[in-house]
Amino acid sequence: MSVVERQELSLPSVAAQRRKKRPGLADTWWRHVVALIGVVIALFPVAYVVSAAFNGDNSLRGSSLIPSKLTLDNFRSLFGSQRHTTGHATFQNAHYLSWFGNSMIVAGGTALLTVLLSALAAYAFSRFRFRGRRLGMLTLLLIQMFPQLLAVVAIYLIVLNTGDVFHFIGLNTLPALIIVYLGGAMGVNTWLMKGFFDTIPSELDESARVDGATPAQVFWGVVLPLAAPVLAVIGLISFISTLNEFVIASVILETQQKFTLPVGLWQFIDQKYSEHWGPFAAGVLIAAVPAALLFAFLQRYIVQGLTQGAVKG
């Protein structure tokens, strides 16, 4: 079998599919049935959230797949401009916009800095030969097996004591949360990135070095641009896992204005879930947008990354 044919079978491109005859429905009907059942189960909660977000009856009791009355009231209540609030539960005392903004600041800041820090370290591990290199990488792996949230008591006490002296990184501040998350920036990410950097031919750096570039210039000018896909994927993974983080955020952040989305929404529904269902659904819908968009843009890289190694799960 020729190489070309093999590629067609293992990686069916759109063009290859067009050239082939589509299999008949008689052979494939069961595939459609299974896939459709899967799609229904996957989308069922999503459909309910979308419907509840636009539904006029914003209690959980009144929710249904087809909204009884289409309205944007739930969204208005998120942004504090709802006019007809009588009889409607709203995020009155909640601070949805702050939570959303805080989450974006914390997750975005952590993702950017995580990419930077782990790329720097991965570059050193990939390009330099130095004493303790192997030990360094193994130590990184070992330390990372101890999840940060297991040490949440210690982290709390460290931030508490730091805050006595430096208020801007004390309890109930976003910078404190970001630098705590950066403690987990290296580890797995550095490993993934080093693996990718190793695939970039070192002849490229060497020719840049011959032309007089410093190691720092090689890093910024040659390696980083070539590693853009893996930087994007690690940034996205870091963004989403930071966005999801609940324990440390709930311990460090203390007031409503400082909450991130998981802490804020969790408290919000904890009080009177069934009555807040409408505004809650609208909040969920908006909160899901940034991550879903990033995911859609980077889907190709993620699928590649997943098949190459454990990335998230």
Place this chain on the structure above:
Amino acid sequence: MIKIVLLSLVNAFGIWAAVVLVDHHKWRAFAVLVAATAAIDAIYLAKRWTLPLKFLIPGTVFLLAFQVIPVAYTINVAFTNYSTGHILSRAEAISNIEQNSLTETNNGASYSLTLMRDAKHQLVLALVDNSGHTFIGTPQGLRPIPRDKVTIKDGAIATAQGYTPLQGSELGSIDTELSAYKVPVGGGKAIEPQGFDSAVVLEPLYRFDASQNAFVRIKDGVVFRDNGRGSFVAPTGAEIEPGWKTYVGMRNFGRIIHSPLIRSPFLKVFVWTMVFATSVVFLSFALGLLLAITLNKPGLSFQRTYRALLIIPYAVPAFLALLVWQGLLNDDFGVVNRAFHISIPWLFDPNWARVSVILVSVWLTVPYFFLISLGALQSIPSELIEAAEVDGGGAWQVFRKITLPLLLVAVAPLMIASFAFNFNNFNNIYLLTGGGPALNNSPVAGATDILISYTYKIAFAAGKGQDYGLASAIAIFIFITVGTISAISFSRTRALENLA
């Protein structure tokens, strides 16, 4: 050039922070900061040999501060009795007991009290004793004030030279100051205000005997000795509160094994953690593989659409999905019960709650295994399948003997990684059930609590008090368990070849 600017910024920050630390008399932190800043300068200004360090330092600083130190601290705490009632140091605990174990004496003198402020606006107690002597009491002590400098009305001082009586409106805001107010009168005794218009002499319940290194109960001479575990305890077993933080060796680990109050819930939680993580991984893998096989048919119509829709649960941030499921599974108003006209207590019955957290976790995890199975299936050379079919293998046989083994080579390490992830999947439990519903024979652990949420509750849940020592010991246990699993998985994959 940029290097110089950045380095100057680091130094400027370091100097500013050093000044602040000196201001707060934090000498140890000051020393660490100066040493770290100097080391960073040396590394970045040196020429050659520090090159790798220049790239490693930025991440390492954060790694040390928020990963290594917390881990070291956690290990340290695991060998202490750090918990509610054992927060202070020993010296603090002794002075705390001496100051707070005050009790009214049998023949205790009492005073009529007027609250006043002195010229510096400090709160003082203007007192009249039973025999009509007048005093001014401050936290420094009690001193007489001559009768001609005060006026007395209804047995209490109404005015006093140099002092202004508190007005009614001021009284409302001094409660906390007043409740901690003590006028020492020697012999460990003190005058304490009782409300706004009387004060009594209190004497200590215990006396610290430095020669015995123990507390003595004054009224009956019972000796409370240091029990070596952070408390003063009488022979009868009675204990003086508060205790102090001290090292207790392996005691926290011993409690997990020996104390029935901890062992029974711990074992339940441990078994459930294993069941939860295992079933989530296997069910998700099975369903993900099923979907992957279904869609792995070249030329299948809507293939891409199906794939895009099936991975939606993976694209939504998990915490949102979990909170939504909490609403969908609500037993009164939840959509699931109403849609199927059933009334299953999804989240409020222990067994149904366990089923629910597994189902929801599977819902979240299937897309991941679907994607990796699809990738792995497509990378299996089709010659192998065709050859097996030519040799007369049936579809099932080909799957069992060819496809699955090849697939597992790629997927098994990811299954182990996923197991380790779910073993500590705090969010999937806590955001859905909060670890509940409560089990009737365990005050802390709920039916769906996994080790990590159980640990969190031991450390932070109010009610039964906070036991940081025990929580840290369990955290180390989790670390060893997950670390072993991960080590096995890593040694079986070729990830370590990366080190070359």
